[in-house]
Amino acid sequence: MEHRIETTAKLGRIPEEIRTKHKGFSEWNSVSSQCDHQTILQVLIDRRNSNAVDIDGSALPTLVYLSREKGPNHHHNFKAGAMNALIRVSSKISHGKIILNVDCDMYSNNSESVRDALCFFMDEQKGHVIAFVQFPQSFDNIPKNDIYSSFMTTTYAVDFHGMDGYGGPLYIGTGCFHRRETLCGRRYSENYKFEYKGSVVNQVQESASEVERTGKILADCAFEKGTQWGKEMGLKYGCPAEDVITGL
Template sequence: MKRRIENVIENGKVAQYITSQQEHEAFSPWTKTFTHRDHPTVIQVLLESGKDIDVSGHSMPNLIYVTREKSITSPHHYKAGALNTLLRVSALMTNAPIILTLDCDMFSNNPRTPYNVLCYFMDNSIRPKLAYVQFPQCFHGVNKNDIYSSEMQRGFHINPKGMDGLTGPHCMGTGCFFMRRALFGGPSAMLQPEMPQLSPDHVVTNPIRSRHILELANTVAGCNYEFQTNWGEQVCAFLNDTTTEFN
């Protein structure tokens, strides 16, 4: 494996290790000029609900790999920029009403978490005023006395409870279920993006592998899409101009 990785780095391509057409499509945009700070958009549908099944014959959920375009001449806005891109791409492909943000190094220790969230989102008495439901982070392997406050109890367990009476705590960036509609303004004043397909009310009718959808997805994942557009100046669901990586 080490030798294969070194060969790929040296040659700038993985052609000799590609074994299927799907893998070829996924890796074809990668060239020697492809860097983590400067590269084109890569969107690859790995699984499509209703078509792909597991070993037991059950339908698999949609699984799409997305790498947004980056350029050394355009700010990428860190995590907020990534989430805005994913919000737009997912709107074109499924436009599901509920969105989960979860860091790659985290997981839920309760398999019924989505069901618990739906209890809130489906409650008509609170749904109109509910934007998101989030779960505090818990850390493993922390020193018994936690002298360095590595568990961040104040940020994840103390402050949120104190903010309950002040419209709720701020979003912590992970372990959070959003109502897509809540990211487009208040209940009485929805902000409309210039592309109707990005609206939370849009109904997706085309399959996610259709050429039209993939072309639009590549467009909205471009590094300059937010420049002088309604999305960049008004919607911008996840704020970019902050001193932290996410807000």
């Protein structure tokens, strides 16, 4: 996999031998513009498939490729629109209660970050008031003098701590675990109790091809028309800093 990733990065495109193996990639052949195309959705790895295992024989998680529909007559709402489409489509595939949002150029340097986040969500006394758990960003190859303030020391060490008395820090757009229900507009009370009863992957009855067919509708340009998506549901629209206003 490392070799495939490095090769793709050097070429600046998906190699032909890989494109031909996945119809999701081949669908781009008929696309005239990245800003005007149909929804492209493919289940690359279906966890229910007995052959979906790694070299040690352990089951691989479901992996889905999605590129939502875009058209010149519909505002795509940038990252917020992409996230909302992913939230809806994933609800048909796993409907996981916790959603992790990580930018494509970032990774976790803590193998226990998932467990740490769940500890907050499942806390019996304070868990019901927590909508998201996020980890501060850390950047590589920053000059010693940090003339562009890439360490964001003021934000992480001062501002965020100062916001604790006002409902907590803002959502910073990446490295963040969200409650799916929170993003979908649910309001919580003190009687709410978070329960994680294992994966719901096996409860999905539709085949991978059927999931692809029905899931595309959820990523169509017109799906959100007349709904609360971008207002009371999902990430909010109307601002370039969608993460900030969503966190508020």
